[in-house]
Amino acid sequence: MDPRRRIPRTDALLARPRVAAAAEALGAGVVKGLVRAVQDRARSGEIAPEAVEAELLTALDARRPASLTPVINATGVIVHTNLGRASLSEAARAAVAEASGYTDLEFDLATGKRGRRGTGVRAALLEACPEAEDALVVNNGAAALLLAVTALAGRAADTRFSAQTPRATPPYGSPAPRSHGSPSPRSEPSEVLLSRGEFVEIGAGFRLSDLMESAGARLREVGTTNRTHVDDYARALSPATGCVLKVHTSNFRVEGFTAEADLAELSALAHAHGVPLVVDLGSGLLEPEAVLPGEPDAATALAAGADLVxxxxxxxxxxxxxxxxxxxxxxxxxxxxxxxxxxLRADKLALAALEATVTAGEAPVTRALRADPELLRERTLALARELAAAVPAAPQQSSIVVPHDGRVGGGGGTGVPLPGWALALPEAVAGPLRTGTPAVVGRMHEGRCLIDLRCVPESQDGELLRALIAALDATGSAGGLR
Incomplete structure (x- = not known):
């Protein structure tokens, strides 16, 4: 008898309770595809016909609704762009789950009429940043800059913030009335004044200047790469100016003989000409952060006179x-x-998560930023002790626990070290850690794989330990710990 006849039928497999439940969670098409794949392995002789059902259940257990793989971030980089940037708080995750069904996103339950989108997150932001008169949320920071430049200086921009008729440029500090007439679209793009030292390129070759020019605005460079003064902006201001823009150089630092315009002075200049001052912070602080005293924040920028942050x-x-x-x-x-x-508007899931983040208190990013180095050392030593006890021939934990500076990441706190500790493991374990379950990503440095607990919730220490043991066993690296 042909052994292939013993391969379970598709309908019989799909009728199994666990397979039917998986079809509800993953989708019938996905599950049918997994069934066929396992059956094909049996037809080719790779597995026995009697092993089909067990292999199918294993494949279903490993399958997730989406292709994104959860990762333990052991790099010490808090806002790690390649790993999805910020880890959401429990409150934000719960808010996303609640918002995943039908919600009153644009519906007033009290009146039964259409409501305003994003009222909850707007109120939360204004409470968290009282210096702001209003708030708007779009789908990312680049979209916010694109909208601002398009609305204020694009080809069809609203001209209510600049004079309706040509005017001579008044001297710096002299008052000029702001125009509050009815908006009238420009037929030509207007200028965005931007310091030469603030032409920023971020990840993947993305340049903010290219983004702004795509909005139909003209960029007017002022000052020099290392020194830009208020007088440089004053000389560049003209009836063609749509807005003055300051961009935080979040992912690089210019040191030495440098100068930049004071925000309060720049605000006074822009307002004297009826031109809005826009400040792109990038990093996302609403108020000052003691750990990062040099990082700009929205409250301070607005108090200094910025019209838009x-x-x-x-x-x-x-x-x-x-x-x-x-x-x-x-x-x-x-x-x-x-x-x-x-x-460019944000969807309901982002609005829900953002509101919960703002209102629920300290987020995981903030906890990681403010982590006590001594507590990190104690956790790392405890993990090293357990690792040494579980892995044969491992040396004492003191020899693999090393000082390690974490980083903010995501263009924030450039050059600011965050003192901490790490496990120094053999380089060979990095691959098995990344491809294991759970996936663990460490930092490769000087031929070692460094495991930093700054961004690892304490509740995941046991899971991380099991992953480390499995990786060391898989590579035979136990004796190479150092």
Whole structure:
């Protein structure tokens, strides 16, 4: 008898309770594909027909609804772009789960009429940052900058923030009335004034200047790479100016003979000309952070006179991917009215997660940023002791626990070390750790794989230990610990 006749039928396999439950969670098409794949392995002789059902259940257990793989971030980099940036708080995760079904996103339950989108997150942001008169959320930081530049300086920009008729440039500090007339679209793009030292390129070759020019605005460079003064902006201001922009150089630092315009002075200059001042913070702090005294924040920028501040939700704020716009009511309202705002708006899951992040207190990003080095050392030593006890021939834990500076990442806190500790393991374990379950990503440095617990929740220490033991056993590296 042909052994292939013993291969279980597709309908019989699909009728098994665990397989039927998996079809509900993963989708019938996905499960049928896994059934066929296991049957094909049996037809080719790779596995016995009697092993088909067990292999199918193993494949179903390993299959997730999406291809993204959960990772333990043991790199010591808090806002790790390659690993999804911020890890959401429990409150934010619960908010996403609640918002995943039908919600009152744009519906007023009290009146039964259409409601305003994002009212909850707007209220939360304004409470967290009282210096702002209004707030708007779009889908990421680049989208926020694109919307701001398009609305204020694009080809069809609203001109209510600049004079309606040509004017001579008044001297720095002299008052000029702001225009509050009815908006009228420009037929030509206007200029965005930006210091030469703030032309930033971020990951994957993405340049903010290219983004802004795609909005139909003209960039007017002022100052030099290392020194830009308020007078440089004053000389560049003209009737063609749509806005003055300051961009935080979040992913690099210029040191030495440097200067940049004071925000309060720049605000006074811009307002004297009826031009809005836009500040792109990038990193996402709403208020000052003691661990990062040099990192700009929204409250301070608005108090200094910025009309609009742009921040990212998934960086130091510790929330989901989102672009946050905070500032004067009339400026934010103009952005909200622009047709592009519809294309860039955040979805219900991001709005729910962002609101919960802002209201629920300390997020995982903040806890990692403020982690006590001594507590990190104690956790690392405890992990090393357990590892030494579980792995034969491992040396004492003191020889594999080494000082290690963590980093903020995501363009925040550039050059600021975060003192901590790490397990120094053989380089060979890095691959098995990444491909194991759970996947663990450490930092490769000087021929070692460093495991930093700064971004690892304490509740995952046991899971991490099991992954480390498995990786060391798989590579035979127990005797190479150092």
């Amino acid at each position: 742009i921040a990212s939700g998934d960086k130091l704020l510790g929330g989901p991917q989102a672009g946050i716009l905070l500032g004067r009511a009339e400026v934010v309202a103009a952005l909200g009215r622009h047709p592009l705002a519809r294309a």
